[in-house]
Amino acid sequence: MFLPGVLRNGGFGLAHWPRHARRLVLSALVGVVAGLGAVFFDSLLVQSLTWLVEVPMAWARHGIAFQSAPGLHTPIVSWIIIPIAGLGGLASGLLVFCIAPEAEGHGTDAMIESFHLRGGYVRKRAPIIKLIASALTIGSGGSAGKEGPIAQIGSGFGSILATFLKLDTADRRILLLAGAAGGIGAIFQAPLGAALFVPGVLYRDTEYEFEALLSCIIASISAYAVFSQVFGRQALFTPGPVHFAMPVELLPCLIFGVLCAAAGYIYIKVFYGLRDHFFKPLPIPRALKPAIGGLLLGCVAWQFPEVIDGGYVWIQTALDGKMLWQTMAALVLLKMVATSFTIASGGSGGVFGPSVFIGAMLGGAFGELGHALFPNLVVNPGSFVLIGMGGFFSGVAKVPIASVIMASEMCSSYTLLVPLLLVSTITFLLLPHKVTLYEKQMDNRLASPAHIGEFARGILSRMTVGEAIRQRPVSVIAENMPFHALIKAVTNSTESYFPVVDKSGRMTGILSVNDLREVLFDDSLRDLVVAKDVATAQVARVRVGDSLEAAMDIMARLQIDELPVVADDQPDEIEAMLSKQDIIDHYHDCCLI
Numbered sequence: 101m102f103l104p105g106v107l108r109n110g111g112f113g114l115a116h117w118p119r120h121a122r123r124l125v126l127s128a129l130v131g132v133v134a135g136l137g138a139v140f141f142d143s144l145l146v147q148s149l150t151w152l153v154e155v156p157m158a159w160a161r162h163g164i165a166f167q168s169a170p171g172l173h174t175p176i177v178s179w180i181i182i183p184i185a186g187l188g189g190l191a192s193g194l195l196v197f198c199i200a201p202e203a204e205g206h207g208t209d210a211m212i213e214s215f216h217l218r219g220g221y222v223r224k225r226a227p228i229i230k231l232i233a234s235a236l237t238i239g240s241g242g243s244a245g246k247e248g249p250i251a252q253i254g255s256g257f258g259s260i261l262a263t264f265l266k267l268d269t270a271d272r273r274i275l276l277l278a279g280a281a282g283g284i285g286a287i288f289q290a291p292l293g294a295a296l297f298v299p300g301v302l303y304r305d306t307e308y309e310f311e312a313l314l315s316c317i318i319a320s321i322s323a324y325a326v327f328s329q330v331f332g333r334q335a336l337f338t339p340g341p342v343h344f345a346m347p348v349e350l351l352p353c354l355i356f357g358v359l360c361a362a363a364g365y366i367y368i369k370v371f372y373g374l375r376d377h378f379f380k381p382l383p384i385p386r387a388l389k390p391a392i393g394g395l396l397l398g399c400v401a402w403q404f405p406e407v408i409d410g411g412y413v414w415i416q417t418a419l420d421g422k423m424l425w426q427t428m429a430a431l432v433l434l435k436m437v438a439t440s441f442t443i444a445s446g447g448s449g450g451v452f453g454p455s456v457f458i459g460a461m462l463g464g465a466f467g468e469l470g471h472a473l474f475p476n477l478v479v480n481p482g483s484f485v486l487i488g489m490g491g492f493f494s495g496v497a498k499v500p501i502a503s504v505i506m507a508s509e510m511c512s513s514y515t516l517l518v519p520l521l522l523v524s525t526i527t528f529l530l531l532p533h534k535v536t537l538y539e540k541q542m543d544n545r546l547a548s549p550a551h552i553g554e555f556a557r558g559i560l561s562r563m564t565v566g567e568a569i570r571q572r573p574v575s576v577i578a579e580n581m582p583f584h585a586l587i588k589a590v591t592n593s594t595e596s597y598f599p600v601v602d603k604s605g606r607m608t609g610i611l612s613v614n615d616l617r618e619v620l621f622d623d624s625l626r627d628l629v630v631a632k633d634v635a636t637a638q639v640a641r642v643r644v645g646d647s648l649e650a651a652m653d654i655m656a657r658l659q660i661d662e663l664p665v666v667a668d669d670q671p672d673e674i675e676a677m678l679s680k681q682d683i684i685d686h687y688h689d690c691c692l693i
Contacts, residue, residue, distance in 0.1 A: 119271070122271070123274050123314075124318050126261065126265075126275055126278075127316075127322075128318050130319050130322075131321065131323040132323070133282075134253070134257065134279050134280075134281075134323040135283075135322060135323030135324065135326025135327045137227075137250065137254060137257065139326065139327055139330045141231055141246070141250055141253065142331075144231070144235045145235055148235045148236070148238065149238070152184060152188065152239045156180055157180055178402075181398050181401050181405070181408075182398030183395075185241045185395065185397050186392075186394040187240065187391070188237055188239065188241065189394025189397075189445065189447055191236045192448050193389060193391060193447070196390075197385075197446070198387060199225060199229050202226050203229045203230040203233055203252070203448055204446050204448065205248075205443055205444075206247075206449060206450050207230055207234075207253075207450065208248050208301065208450065208451070211298075212301065212302055212541060215309075215548075216302070216548045217540075219272060220274075220276040221259060221263065221272065222256040222259035224260055227256030227257060227260075230256070231253055233448035234246075234248070234448040234450075237390070237442065237447040237449050238410075238449050240394065241394075241397065241401050242394065242397060242442040243401075243409070243411075243438035243454055244410075244439065244453065245450035245451060245453020245456070246287050246288070246452075246453055247287075247451070247452035248448075248451060248452070250450075251280040251284055255276045255279040255283075256279065258272075258275035258280070258319075259276045259279070261275060262275045273550060274312045274315050277299060277309060277315065278315040278316050279319065280316075281316035281320045281323075282294075282316075282319035283323060284297060284320075284452075285319075285323055286323035286326065286327035287327065289328075289334070289335060289336050289510060290506045290509035291320040292505050292509060293503075293505035293507075293510075294316070294320045294502075294506070295313065295319075296313075296316075296501055298316050299313055301497060301498070301541065303542055303544050303545065304533055304534070304543050304544070305543055305544040335511055335512035335513075336510040336511070337511045339486050339511045340419065340482070342486060342513060342516055343480045343483060343515070344480060344516055344518065349477065349478065349479055349480065349483075350519075352466075352470055352477055352478050353522050353523050354526065356466050356488070357525070357527050360459065360462065360491045360495060360523060360526070360527040361526065361530035363462055363492065364492060364496040364527060364531050365531060365532070367455075367496060369535075370440050371440045371443075371444055371451075372444065374440040374444045374445075375444035375445075379392070379446070393442055393445025394441075394445075397441040400441070404434050404438075406435075407431070407434055407438035410453035410456070410457060411453070411454075414457070415460045415485070418460055418461060419482065419485050424468075425472075426465075428462075429462075429465040431461045432458055432461045432462050439454040451537050452497075455492060455497070455537070456492075456493060456510075458492060459491060459492025460485045460486075460489045462488045463484035463485045463487050463492075464482075467481030467482060467483065467484030468481050483516055486516055487523050489511075490503045491503070491523030493506075493507075494523075494527050494528050495527030495528050496531070496535075496537045497537055497538060498536050498541060501524075504521055508520065544684070546684050546687055547680075549656075559687065560647065560652060560683070561649040562647070563648045563687070564645055564646065565643065565645070565648060565651055566645065566665075567648075568685075569644075569665060569676045569678060569682065570682050574674060575589075576598065577589060577598045577599070577600045577601070577631045578601065578603075578631065579600045579635070580630050580631070580632065581630060581631040583629045583631075583634075586616070586634075590616065596613065596662060597610060597611075597612050597661075597662045597664075597677065599639075600631050600632060601674070605673070606673065607639060607641075607672050608672075609631075609636055610635060610636055611631065611636065615635065640658055640663060641664045641666050642654065642664075642665055642666075642678060643671070644666075648687075651663060652683060655680055661679055662677050662678065662679045664677055
């Protein structure tokens with residue numbers, strides 16, 4: 101207990117060190133612990149898969165866990181994988197939802213949310229529960245990866261250490277990111293890629309948390325050194341000789357980038373579609389839903405066990421050119437569905453591993469088919485497996501640079517850097533801005549509560565509301581509008597807030613969709629209520645000449661996204677609606693271009 105005591109009591113003069121020096125020293129410590137966590141988690145996963153999947157299936161098949169189907173590179177497993185995956189989901193669900201609900205799903209989103217909205221704070225129990233729950237989910241055959249759990253485990257330690265040392269919120273956020281970078285860099289043998297991934301995955305735009313970059317690098321190096329000391333320095337995959345014919349294969353890369361964007365869009369829609377329209381509406385406790393997801397995953401894995409866990413063995417098989425393009429094409433869709441069953445149901449695991457698998461299979465299928473049809477254009481079909489690993493993930497995670505570096509590091513080869521950059525850029529640009537695997541990402545630094553008060557307030561104080569208004573019609577509601585007509589007007593509109601006006605056009609209130617919920621299901625009130633009855637009478641508003649800083653302060657205080665804008669001399673005459681996005685767009689137009 102010597103080191104914690106020394107640190108807590110300001111040993112080594114840590115409290116008086118310059119901020120950057122203190123961060124780097126603590127980041128190195130966080131990296132060491134994250135590396136040890138990665139060692140333990142990786143070993144735990146191996147044991148879990150052995151005892152929860154391989155041993156029971158070997159027993160069920162009388163000593164043969166896997167058999168090869170003639171003519172195909174598809175193993176056959178016992179039906180026993182169905183109850184195994186279901187029980188693993190059940191155990192994980194009960195553990196998570198009864199003790200630490202924030203450990204649900206893929207942990208990277210939890211890390212992102214903690215950074216933006218919780219000041220970098222993580223509960224002490226969350227990393228431990230995430231570790232055990234993920235081992236149960238993945239170890240029982242779940243289609244999930246290691247990045248989410250290890251990100252939450254590493255970031256959790258960084259946050260807990262900062263809280264233990266009574267550091268300020270800025271330092272806690274930095275150590276949170278450093279811990280995540282350390283864990284990911286170690287377990288994927290990609291220290292530089294992880295150091296770029298973590299500060300970049302916070303935002304949908306190509307922005308980085310620059311203040312954390314050095315800390316993430318130090319933590320990632322420390323964690324990678326620890327992990328390599330135990331398991332040795334070796335690449336995650338061995339691609340063999342890979343080549344790229346310049347400029348002949350640039351055209352296939354352009355086409356493949358479009359294909360990656362289309363596949364990424366489908367993947368995200370399937371993932372969140374199953375969550376929102378299948379698992380959420382299920383009339384059972386949340387703790388039991390991962391068991392349903394596990395049973396469904398087991399049904400898929402029974403016939404297509406390539407979808408089990410991260411599927412790294414099959415990525416290597418594809419890199420070796422030993423899989424049919426038809427099989428790889430089918431596995432793209434099957435992995436999307438299997439991952440959605442596992443994680444969208446509430447199971448615990450990451451989405452990076454499955455995304456790498458999908459990208460690799462997509463690249464393998466594209467390369468082999470393209471080579472068969474156009475051998476003069478697709479000269480090196482095997483190279484597209486590696487290109488797909490980085491290219492696909494760049495779009496779905498909004499990390500075009502980090503994904504290229506991580507794919508190269510995982511294969512210990514930078515030979516395909518040019519096509520990787522090309523495909524990653526195309527995929528990133530073509531996927532819609534809001535379509536991402538990580539829901540908690542903010543658009544940019546200005547949109548993050550972690551920064552709005554730090555660097556934008558001075559600039560926003562010099563900008564006026566009138567400058568940021570976007571010319572669009574305002575959806576006003578007459579205060580005497582009957583409730584049934586009000587419901588129809590709100591349903592047919594794309595707006596979220598509706599000013600309520602009297603006969604002379606003066607604003608007397610404002611309402612949102614949330615205001616209608618109290619009356620919506622009460623049939624006895626429907627014929628009695630008009631718009632004025634459900635509207636908020638005390639309307640917060642801004643004038644055309646007010647500063648954008650004042651507008652943002654009001655939005656933050658009331659936790660709303662839009663405000664009505666009135667003339668400076670006529671406070672009841674509405675002129676426009678000002679949204680938070682309008683402010684962000686205006687800021688970018690003036691300052692970042």
